[in-house]
Amino acid sequence: MQLPDAPWLHDPAFERVVDALRVDGQPPRIVGGAVRDALLGIAVADVDIATPLVPDEVTRRLEAARIKAVPTGIDHGTVTAVADGRTFEITTLRRDVSTDGRRATVEFATDWKEDAARRDFTINALYADPESREIFDYFDGLADLAAHHIGFIGDAEARIAEDHLRILRLFRFHARFGKGAIDAEALAAASTHASKLMALSRERISDELRKLLSVANPAPAVQAMLDNGIFASFLPEIVADAGNKLAMLIERETASAIKPSAGRRLSAILPVDTAGVEKIASRMKLSNRLRTDLVQLAAHRGSIQSARQLAYAIGTENARDLVLLDFDDNRLRQELASIESWQVPQLPVKGGDLIAKGLRAGPVVAKTLQAIERQWVAEAFPEEPRATEIADQMVAEALREGGNP
Numbered sequence: 001m002q003l004p005d006a007p008w009l010h011d012p013a014f015e016r017v018v019d020a021l022r023v024d025g026q027p028p029r030i031v032g033g034a035v036r037d038a039l040l041g042i043a044v045a046d047v048d049i050a051t052p053l054v055p056d057e058v059t060r061r062l063e064a065a066r067i068k069a070v071p072t073g074i075d076h077g078t079v080t081a082v083a084d085g086r087t088f089e090i091t092t093l094r095r096d097v098s099t100d101g102r103r104a105t106v107e108f109a110t111d112w113k114e115d116a117a118r119r120d121f122t123i124n125a126l127y128a129d130p131e132s133r134e135i136f137d138y139f140d141g142l143a144d145l146a147a148h149h150i151g152f153i154g155d156a157e158a159r160i161a162e163d164h165l166r167i168l169r170l171f172r173f174h175a176r177f178g179k180g181a182i183d184a185e186a187l188a189a190a191s192t193h194a195s196k197l198m199a200l201s202r203e204r205i206s207d208e209l210r211k212l213l214s215v216a217n218p219a220p221a222v223q224a225m226l227d228n229g230i231f232a233s234f235l236p237e238i239v240a241d242a243g244n245k246l247a248m249l250i251e252r253e254t255a256s257a258i259k260p261s262a263g264r265r266l267s268a269i270l271p272v273d274t275a276g277v278e279k280i281a282s283r284m285k286l287s288n289r290l291r292t293d294l295v296q297l298a299a300h301r302g303s304i305q306s307a308r309q310l311a312y313a314i315g316t317e318n319a320r321d322l323v324l325l326d327f328d329d330n331r332l333r334q335e336l337a338s339i340e341s342w343q344v345p346q347l348p349v350k351g352g353d354l355i356a357k358g359l360r361a362g363p364v365v366a367k368t369l370q371a372i373e374r375q376w377v378a379e380a381f382p383e384e385p386r387a388t389e390i391a392d393q394m395v396a397e398a399l400r401e402g403g404n405p
């Protein structure tokens with residue numbers, strides 16, 4: 001078995017890094033996601049490199065070859081090489097000496113199989129020689145990859161006890177690459193240890209959840225997590241039919257050729273409740289941007305406004321997400337098309353215009369401006385002369401109501 005040839009293997013930046021790390025003529029090896037993805041025929045995103053050289057030696061060699069070396073994870077033995085603007089993570093072979101479910105203490109090693117053994121799934125523990133493209137498979141990763149089976153290396157329960165994040169990784173990798181049922185032993189172990197997820201940092205959990213929700217179709221995996229109590233410790237608020245909610249959203253995304261978005265998908269599985277969403281976002285330490293988006297989506301869910309009205313109120317992207325969450329079939333198509341290349345307009349009337357029309361500066365100006373805006377939005381953003389007509393009408397009303405003492 002060989003890694004299929006691909007242009008990235010001949011990238012001069014990559015070749016320079018490989019050359020700098022040769023030991024007795026032997027190049028370092030490509031490992032993990034890059035090997036797996038290349039074998040599956042999908043685009044390789046990041047290239048991780050494994051080497052028996054210790055990190056100091058890696059740094060020394062890179063610098064001697066005039067390649068920038070950044071000690072990104074020196075405790076774990078990772079040095080990032082930056083060559084011609086491209087980055088490569090270079091990790092020294094290692095073994096875990098002790099683990100507590102949250103972090104591992106590691107020791108450097110020189111044995112490839114030992115390094116493979118501390119990785120999570122067999123499909124993530126494949127190595128490749130970057131020059132001969134020979135594959136090294138110590139735990140039947142190739143067979144699992146062909147079967148689209150996500151299986152732990154060794155005993156699932158023990159591997160999850162070492163690192164609880166692997167529970168979430170199981171569902172993510174199954175959602176991404178798996179076919180058929182989730183490995184029964186792995187699922188049972190995940191379910192047994194689910195409550196331990198609470199001990200992990202919120203950021204790590206949220207990051208995994210974001211990655212899970214970003215895969216093409218996470219719906220069945222999310223439902224399986226729900227059915228096996230995986231969310232109970234960190235997202236008990238998740239709706240009971242999350243799998244269906246996601247499946248429906250994904251169908252609409254696919255039908256309208258709109259890229260997945262973790263935020264939109266998260267919104268689909270959270271209760272429609274702004275206060276509740278605020279609470280979840282702060283507990284899960286979500287970014288401010290994501291929190292604001294989720295709250296705005298929750299605030300406008302189920303509203304009958306048009307996509308343009310929504311876009312005016314909360315921006316085009318949130319409006320598009322809401323349309324996908326709330327509308328189906330014809331309405332979905334129509335509403336999406338209506339904002340597709342639509343520039344959100346600005347109210348063509350300003351406070352100064354109202355003063356020029358006879359209103360006295362003060363609260364009445366802001367109030368009237370709001371009334372004008374409401375009417376203008378309700379009439380679907382008419383241009384002149386209608387905007388001025390609305391303004392004149394509202395100013396007249398304000399004056400009549402004696403709002404201009």
Ligand code: ATP
Binds near residue numbers: 048120
């Ligand atoms: P992705 O495309 O999602 O980045 P990846 O396989 O590169 O997939 P990473 O999370 O980037 O996944 O990790 C790189 C490699 O490190 C994995 O392929 C796996 O071998 C190993 N690894 C990562 N996290 C763990 C973990 N929690 N336990 C054991 N091994 C892990």
Ligand code: MG
Binds near residue numbers: 033046
């Ligand atoms: Mg990766």
